């Protein structure tokens with residue numbers, strides 16, 4: 395038994411969608427979450443800036459008592475996972491999300507009755523530019539038609555807690571218009587903020603299979619902890635949240651997104667920007 399926490403981070407509230415899956419699959423684990431809401435969004439920042447911010451967050455998490463780091467952010471995973479792993483990999487295991495997204499997307503295409511292999515990736519500008527999803531998909535199956543679309547606006551809608559607002563529907567409807575006439579097999583939510591808008595996306599593209607990479611990432615995290623015999627068995631595990639942004643706003647969204655059926659211990663701390 396190993397009661398040190400799982401450290402999870404994202405540019406803001408998006409990583410809560412990953413935390414939710416991890417909590418479901420690993421209910422006895424202590425968790426420390428860091429949301430860099432002050433610096434959000436990351437998706438339109440240069441790679442060097444994303445890397446510097448990530449280094450700071452990882453150093454902060456390492457000062458806490460953690461046993462593994464989960465990068466709950468496609469943008470960080472796509473732009474600088476290799477570099478981060480080079481620096482920190484000897485100290486701690488770091489999980490990234492892109493490979494889980496590719497695995498989940500590929501499985502969805504295989505299971506789908508639709509023969510057309512049209513896949514849509516919705517992600518941030520930085521993730522789309524990295525070409526990583528595209529590269530992994532083509533390596534698995536060169537027959538796949540891959541459409542990658544940068545939808546940075548969606549991040550802001552989620553950060554502002556506008557999941558159900560009419561404006562979200564209008565923005566999404568407009569951005570997804572081009573896919574309505576295409577026979578899309580599967581759509582990958584390649585940004586951890588996007589599952590928060592999933593219901594809206596479903597309404598706009600009702601026949602498309604929507605893929606959230608978070609479930610596979612949670613499963614892989616469990617596999618790692620289990621294989622290395624560092625699972626926890628805590629009956630009342632704690633979740634501690636840190637945000638560089640507004641604590642009140644963070645708490646409201648965290649409660650809304652996580653919606654646990656028992657009151658979790660939610661501590662939110664503001665840290666220096």
Ligand code: DGL
Pocket residue numbers: 404405406408409434435436437438466467468469470518521549584585586587
């Ligand atoms: N949630 C993040 C992702 O998965 C990044 C959103 C942003 O800060 O632009 O890519």
